[in-house]
Amino acid sequence: MSDAGPKNGDNSDTTDVPFSFMPSPDDMQHWTSVIGRAQQMMLEYAQTQAEGTNGAAALFDPAKWLDNPASQLWAEQTSKMWEQGVAFWTSLATLNPAMAPAAPAEAPKDRRFADPDWTQNPAFALIRQTYGLLSDQLLATTRQLPGLDDAARAKLEFAAKNMADALAPTNLALTNPEVLKRAVETRGESLLKGLKHMLADLARGQLSHVDPDAFEVGVNIATTPGKVIHETELYQLIHYAPTTPDVLAVPLVIFPPWINRFYILDLNPAKSFVAWAVEQGLSVFMVSWKSADASMKDIVWDDYIAAQVDAIDTVRDVLDVPAVHAIGYCVAGTTLAATLAMLSAKGAAERVKSATFFTAQVDFEHAGELKMFVDDGYLALLEQLSAPGYLDGRYMAATFNSLRGRDLIWNYVVSNYLLGNDYPPFDLLYWNGDTTNLPAKWHRQYLVDLYRDNRLVVPNSLSACGTPIDLGKIKTPAFIQAGREDHIAPLASVWRLMDHLAGPKTFLLAGSGHIAGVVNPPAAGKYQYWTGDSNAASLDDFVAGASETKGSWWPHWIEWIRAQDSAEIPAKGARIPGKGAKKAIEDAPGRYVKQR
Incomplete structure (x- = not known):
């Protein structure tokens, strides 16, 4: 490689201009x-x-x-x-x-x-x-x-x-x-x-952020021990093995978003919210949604609500308990709110002891840039792309990547294509590219009824399984977590949960965004969170009076969970996966999360 370059100016005042961008003659054969x-x-x-190509269309x-x-x-x-x-x-x-x-x-x-x-x-x-x-x-x-x-x-x-x-x-x-x-x-x-x-x-048909062969679900990612104990055509229910001699009497059911794989909450032992929750003495159950195929073309809003109720009742029956704690992450948190409203309308609210919302929205007035994808032109395009009865998950991945195009598209175009760099072995990026197909009818319904028309916050405008729902009837204790830099569920939008739920509410603001703001294990010592007056009249008032704490907010949450019910029982019998009324179907993480 030559460092020589053209020289400008006269002999008494020359300037060397670096010119290291040409191959040497000796390299031309190569x-x-x-x-x-x-x-x-x-x-x-x-x-x-x-x-025959399998590449995704524009x-x-x-x-x-x-x-x-x-x-x-x-x-x-x-x-x-x-x-x-x-x-x-x-x-x-x-x-x-x-x-x-x-x-x-x-x-x-x-x-x-x-x-x-x-x-x-x-x-x-x-x-x-x-x-x-x-x-x-x-x-x-x-x-x-x-x-x-x-x-x-x-x-x-x-x-x-x-x-x-x-x-x-x-x-x-x-x-x-x-x-x-x-x-x-x-x-x-x-x-x-x-x-x-x-x-x-x-x-x-998809931009790769990591080597697709660097991880294998169930081998070096999503490895917390457990058993699949129940399955339907829409989801599998995983029961994780306890690691403490005693467990909290009230179990925990986690509803992850069906637009992604559940193992964002179980990336590896050091980052796993699931493994950490088990270590805190919780009996943890995880819903693993099935990636849509043509057989799911008629799946709608009611089906996901019914699935949440089915999971709650299955856990109650297996463990013979009256109630569960529930977590809803992102869109699953939106549906959890509808589920709670339906249970409240039916006089069955006591089945859920508490509800935790991870970066979830129910009022979409301030839903951010994603609202741009709900006009008539885009909805018509989705209908064309969803002709088989489901939307290929690669389209949704491209949508989310476009919200941060500089970081999630062009950064990797330069690194992967122009520089020819090796792919980084990054589990979070692997998960980000592990796309999930969406039922076409339900996806359109979600965009129109919630994002575009904002009907969930209008009392009795929507029904769940035939029951008109009103979020103002929900009195279940709620823990509401938001990310300060969240571009998927903006902070101002998540705060609106505080305005629409009627029960006792605790609001927590986490540092970072939609993923890192949630997946922040205590051992990492990263970021921070803010707590304050959950009765504040507005988000601005909450922020003005909030106190900052360095590190993970998970310990604060588990204290809140224990405050709801601190009773413990021995971790034996039905508390061991597969030892109760529901026998083990297969080892965690199950088949559904591996289906493409």
Whole structure:
């Protein structure tokens, strides 16, 4: 690799411009081999696709987002800005690089531009500044367009932000100095490896964040010992083995979101909420939802509510107890609220001793960016994509990734495809890519009735299993946890649970977001949480008077659980998985979580 570069100026005042982006003549033969192997890879991929592809279609049609009176003006101005930008970048070929300005020292930190060449090499410094200028202008133009309502403006801003992220010079090999240097250092092997990653992802129809073969459910992930003791066509019920001589008399039933695999709460022994809860003396039961297939095309809202009631009653019968503690995470927390309202209407509220809501919403007025995915255009597209009776989970994964496109899409495009890096062995990212299919009818119902029309908070507007429901009738003690940086269930939205439930409520604000804010084991010593006046009139009032505690909020929660009922019994008989009225069907984590 040569460090020599062009010199500018006269003999008395010369400036060396680093130019380490060209392969040496000695490496050209190897580069020829790399090109040949790349061509062979692409040929083999094309042949495979010709025989039948399983790649996912585009998630959405961006044109649907711009379906408003201002779209033509916005598109025209955007086009002009990027045309000017391309022309400006092209002009670099005739510029004296030494005359280009360096990036200003006060520029905000951006991990995409961490490589020193973005500031030290004049050409790349100019590219960076030009990109920053154009992306800022694009966002400013979007915000200033007249005649838009709040929903239309939010869609345009979201589209503009994603466009700006997609067009970053870091996403292209020829305008990313780190990629160019890596290619030269590896004699092209990094690009070849990146191409292999890209073709593999195209074949599976999904961007990979980790090596798909790095983890195996039940082997090195989701390993807490237990047994599946009950199953229906919609879910399996796992009973985990106790690790303490005595257990709390009231057991715990966990309802994870059916849009993800349950083992986010059981990643590994060090991170597992399940294993930790067992260690605290809880008899823990977990619902493992089945990934939808064509046989589930008629599954609706009532079916998930009925499944929650069935799980609660199964645990009560197996352990011969009057009530359970229940946890509902995300969308399962939304449904848990409906379940509690139905039980209350039927005079059966005593079956649930307490309800804990992990980042759950019932009032969707402030539900954040996900509300952009409930207009008529998007719903029509979902209907097309769900023709088999279910929505392929890869579409939902792409939706969530797009909410943080810079971190969850383009960061990995650069790392995996352009730099050819090895995949990190990260269990959380493996879980994030382990998608779950959704029943089409229920998914549409959820988006329309809850996200779009916000009917759950209107008394008796919705029914559960034939019973009109009113959240204001729920008097079950509730523990409500929210994430300060949650972009899936925003803090302001989760707080609304405090306004709609009638029983005693405890609110806790956790540091971080939708996942790390929940999965934060005490041993990690990370983040913090805030507690305060749960009778505060507003979220602002709660935050103003809240006290911060470093570390995990889990110990605070278990104290609250014990305050509901501290009675203990020996961990024997039916408290051992498979030893009660329900015999073991198979070992945890069961079949359903492994089905694709």
